[in-house]
Amino acid sequence: MKFQLDQPQGGNSISRHDGQHVWVNGRQHGASLLVPWRGEVQDWALARFDDLSEAHFEQILALKPELVIFGSGAKLRFARPALYRALIAARIGLETMDLGAACRTYNVLASEGRSVLAALLIEAA
Template identity: 55%
Template sequence: MKLQADRIEGTNAISRHGAEGVIVNGIEYTASVVVPWQGQVLAWPVSTFAELTVERFAALVQLRPELVIFGSGRRLRFPAPALLRPLIDQRIGVETMDTAAACRTYNVLLAEGRSVVAALLFEGPAQSTA
């Protein structure tokens, strides 16, 4: 789905998303990715829901967001609360939704000027192009 995000200079807007990946600032990503509101878009080394670990979520703390939107793939699946503990302990909000909804919500929060990170799970054999 193509999105028309209100992009603020220096931020990372998601312009398109689908089951196969996302386009952020004109660059296509076809594997799981972390999209911070500003700075570098990062590969997220998780290719299945079962591979989610405390360490994968703990790495998001270093980005210092006020909120993390976790896109759980094509369908809504909630990670075990213990996996989210590093974020919760740092008082970082966490919302879980399917990846399509996560992309839309991320852009809305980005347009509001929020310090938001989208951690997007794309399952499958595809590799990131970035």
């Protein structure tokens, strides 16, 4: 019998993903989003990987995470370091993964009480 909570109390938890949607705290999202360890999930105005800009990472910086898990969509793609220079300057770690791995890793880190943020790219089919 399991005696621990599936969702950290007061925190966000990703329960499901299917490539075109992500479910956070039971709510379905069909567009790119930012999932902080605590607080409101935010829309992330990013429709395609090729549209990534410094402004997208500055939006992340404003949330002051300790670590960012970037879910680059259905396949693993790395952003140019110049785009996330503000995170580097603020000593905020960035790890890039495909969407599924990013969701799983976020949940593990959030359950450990880490100040983690998932930046999840969901591209239109």
